[in-house]
Amino acid sequence: MTQNDRRKSTFPVEVLNATSAAGHTLAMGLLESRPLVQVMFLSRFLAGAALAGQARAHLDAIAVGAVAWFSAAVAVYIFNGVMDVAEDRGNGSRRPVASGRLPRSSAAVLTGGMATLALGAGAVAGIEVEVLVFLGLGFAYSGPPFPAKHQGVATSAVVTGLGLLTFLGGMGVAQGFSTAAIVFGLTMSSWMGLVGALAKDLTDVPGDTLAGRRTFAVRHGVDPVARYTAVLAVGVAATGLTAATLAAPILLPSMLVLTAAASRLARDCRSLTADSLGHPYRSFMVGQYGAIVALGISLVCRNTF
Numbered sequence: 625m626t627q628n629d630r631r632k633s634t635f636p637v638e639v640l641n642a643t644s645a646a647g648h649t650l651a652m653g654l655l656e657s658r659p660l661v662q663v664m665f666l667s668r669f670l671a672g673a674a675l676a677g678q679a680r681a682h683l684d685a686i687a688v689g690a691v692a693w694f695s696a697a698v699a700v701y702i703f704n705g706v707m708d709v710a711e712d713r714g715n716g717s718r719r720p721v722a723s724g725r726l727p728r729s730s731a732a733v734l735t736g737g738m739a740t741l742a743l744g745a746g747a748v749a750g751i752e753v754e755v756l757v758f759l760g761l762g763f764a765y766s767g768p769p770f771p772a773k774h775q776g777v778a779t780s781a782v783v784t785g786l787g788l789l790t791f792l793g794g795m796g797v798a799q800g801f802s803t804a805a806i807v808f809g810l811t812m813s814s815w816m817g818l819v820g821a822l823a824k825d826l827t828d829v830p831g832d833t834l835a836g837r838r839t840f841a842v843r844h845g846v847d848p849v850a851r852y853t854a855v856l857a858v859g860v861a862a863t864g865l866t867a868a869t870l871a872a873p874i875l876l877p878s879m880l881v882l883t884a885a886a887s888r889l890a891r892d893c894r895s896l897t898a899d900s901l902g903h904p905y906r907s908f909m910v911g912q913y914g915a916i917v918a919l920g921i922s923l924v925c926r927n928t929f
Contacts, residue, residue, distance in 0.1 A: 652726035653734040656719050657701035660909070665697040665790055666690060667916045668812065672794025674923055675805035675874075679798045685749045689797035692745035693790065696755050699738035700762030700786075706731045707766040708773075714831030754793040761785050776825070776840035784817025804872035811864035812915065815882065815908070818860055822853040823889070823905040826896075846896065853904060854890035861886035861911075874926060877918040885911025 654662075673679050673686045705712070705721040712722035720726035739759055746755030765772045765782045772778035791809030795801050825832065825841040826849065832842050841849045861883040868875035889907035892900065 649726065649730050649734060652720040653702050653731060653738075654698065656705045656721050656726055656731065657698040658719075661701065662694060662697055664909075664912055664916070666694050667913075668787065668790040668809075669693045669794040671812075671916060671919055672791035672805055672809060673798040674794075674919075675802055675808060676795040676798035676800035677802045677805075678800035682798050685797045685799075686794075688745050689749035689751055689793060692742050692749055692751065692755050693758075693793055695738045695745065696742035696758050696762075697790075699735050699742060699759065700765075702731050702738065703735045703762060704766045704773075706735065707771070711828065711831035711834060711837065714834040717831075749797050751793050751796045754789055754796055758786060758789045758793070761789070774837045776822075776838065776843065779825075779839065780817045780821045782817075783821045784813050787813030787816040802872075804874050807864065807867045807872045808875055808878065808919065811860065811867070811879070811882070812912070814860045814863075815857075815911065815915075819853060819857045819886075819889070820905070820908045820912075822849055822856070823908045826850060826853070826904060827901045846901070850893040850896050850904065854893035857886040857889045857908070857911075874922050875919065877922050878915040881914040881918045882911050885914060 669690060670686070673682075673689070679686060702721075705719060705726075706728050709722055709728065712719060717723070721728060721731050742755050742759065743752060746752040761782050765779070765786075772782045788809060791805065791813065795805055795809075822840060825839040826846055828839070829841050829846060832839050840852070861879065864875070865879040865883050868879045885907055889904050889911070892903040892907050896903075
């Protein structure tokens with residue numbers, strides 16, 4: 625067998641190994657990006673499009689825009705994992721980057737690839753500006769020299785901004801807007817930035833302290849921040865329910881679900897123990913998913929009956 629023949633015989637194996645390695649990296653990257661969170665971002669995007677009022681006329685743009693937004697959100701969260709290794713390990717995280725299953729160098733390359741895909745698909749869908757700003761906010765949250773994640777106020781502002789941009793991106797591909805879309809976007813973005821960001825910090829004090837982050841929970845302690853989070857949760861839900869009652873009845877089921885979740889979160893915050901620090905964040909997530917599911921059911925019923 626000639627040297628050229630030997631090269632040809634090993635070529636399929638090399639391609640198979642490279643494909644397998646790329647597939648593993650992509651799978652680990654998607655796991656690092658927190659699939660439940662990605663489903664939530666995609667749901668917010670589609671909710672913005674559905675509530676805009678002209679979704680049926682722009683289904684192709686919505687599909688491409690969804691690819692863009694999913695890719696952008698994955699890029700942001702993988703980048704966050706790359707930059708959060710110290711605090712993630714301090715908090716006992718088992719995600720791929722913190723656990724070493726996904727090398728930081730591979731995660732960084734994957735971040736760049738997903739961001740490029742997001743910008744390309746965003747340009748096709750006509751929301752390249754929204755995608756670019758979303759990526760910029762994601763970098764500002766985790767990246768040097770002054771990561772927003774190190775300060776409580778900056779964290780809440782960036783998280784709220786990421787939520788608002790997601791709903792705006794959905795409205796952008798549908799080329800329309802409505803009162804319901806604005807109410808839902810503002811309420812759920814506030815739920816993210818004013819409630820979710822604080823509830824998440826309650827579980828991360830050890831790692832955040834180790835990494836030098838000055839979150840509200842690190843600076844003021846878990847119990848005061850838990851009480852503050854409870855008040856904000858009830859306030860956001862009550863405001864959303866009032867706005868839906870007055871201006872967007874289609875949102876009433878969603879806002880009732882959010883109100884129930886806020887009540888549960890408030891109870892969780894009043895009875896915190898070392899073993900239940902994650903309960904408020906769990907109630908926050910249930911509120912997010914419940915509100916989106918309720919909205920989907922309301923939209924289906926409106927279009928069917």
